[in-house]
Amino acid sequence: MTDSIRSKILVIEDDPGILTFLRTTLAAVGYDTILVSSGATALEMIASHCPDCVLLDLGLPDMDGNEIIRSMRKWTRTPIVVISARSMEEDKALALDLGADDYVTKPFGTVELLARIRTALRHTRTTAENGEIALTGSFHVGGLTIDYRKRRVSVDGADAHLTPNEFRIVALLGMHAGRVLTYRTMLRELWGPSASSDNKILRVHMASIRRKIEPNPSEPRYIFTEVGVGYRMAEEDRG
Numbered sequence: 124m125t126d127s128i129r130s131k132i133l134v135i136e137d138d139p140g141i142l143t144f145l146r147t148t149l150a151a152v153g154y155d156t157i158l159v160s161s162g163a164t165a166l167e168m169i170a171s172h173c174p175d176c177v178l179l180d181l182g183l184p185d186m187d188g189n190e191i192i193r194s195m196r197k198w199t200r201t202p203i204v205v206i207s208a209r210s211m212e213e214d215k216a217l218a219l220d221l222g223a224d225d226y227v228t229k230p231f232g233t234v235e236l237l238a239r240i241r242t243a244l245r246h247t248r249t250t251a252e253n254g255e256i257a258l259t260g261s262f263h264v265g266g267l268t269i270d271y272r273k274r275r276v277s278v279d280g281a282d283a284h285l286t287p288n289e290f291r292i293v294a295l296l297g298m299h300a301g302r303v304l305t306y307r308t309m310l311r312e313l314w315g316p317s318a319s320s321d322n323k324i325l326r327v328h329m330a331s332i333r334r335k336i337e338p339n340p341s342e343p344r345y346i347f348t349e350v351g352v353g354y355r356m357a358e359e360d361r362g
């Protein structure tokens with residue numbers, strides 16, 4: 124990371140062992156950390172310290188972590204990465220739909236956690252400073268290019284011939300690359316608030332998209348399935 128200003132991460136977690144681990148791990152890569160072990164304190168600290176990213180455990184002694192997501196999203200876009208022992212698909216989808224940016228299941232690996240934090244931090248900047256560029260420019264990962272202005276997706280330089288709906292799906296995932304988008308979020312973004320909640324339409328489109336853009340559709344390298352939750356586009360190449 125090239126930030127001259129150190130990013131400030133607020134960790135909300137009641138397990139002392141995990142708190143210690145996170146403090147050490149985050150400090151080792153140069154983040155400033157603020158540690159909090161209850162939900163009520165957390166909301167005060169977020170308001171007073173304005174962290175760059177919040178790591179949130181869902182199982183807190185005084186409240187459900189989802190209440191913190193709900194409450195934060197009324198007034199701030201600060202990225203939230205959930206770290207939770209709840210590994211059910213419904214739990215992930217709920218936290219993401221409430222406005223969490225990402226979700227890491229305990230026990231998690233350090234590399235995975237740090238990657239999710241970097242993505243969350245980068246997105247704050249992208250949306251805040253380059254929102255318009257993202258829509259008119261292009262996105263590259265491996266041989267895949269999304270040209271937002273021409274509304275075209277190409278693979279290794281050849282037009283993938285996506286249908287308009289397929290393009291909208293790939294474009295949406297590309298704008299949020301590195302993050303899981305839930306089925307519900309995608310349906311709402313693509314077809315409006317009254318869209319059907321049936322994921323089948325997404326699965327059908329995705330099968331067709333993968334045949335067009337993935338060298339091996341059964342082992343995708345560009346768009347990944349988060350089973351029962353949604354889809355994630357691979358991170359953009361940075362040169």
Ligand code: CA
Nearest residue numbers: 137180182183
């Ligand atoms: Ca806990």
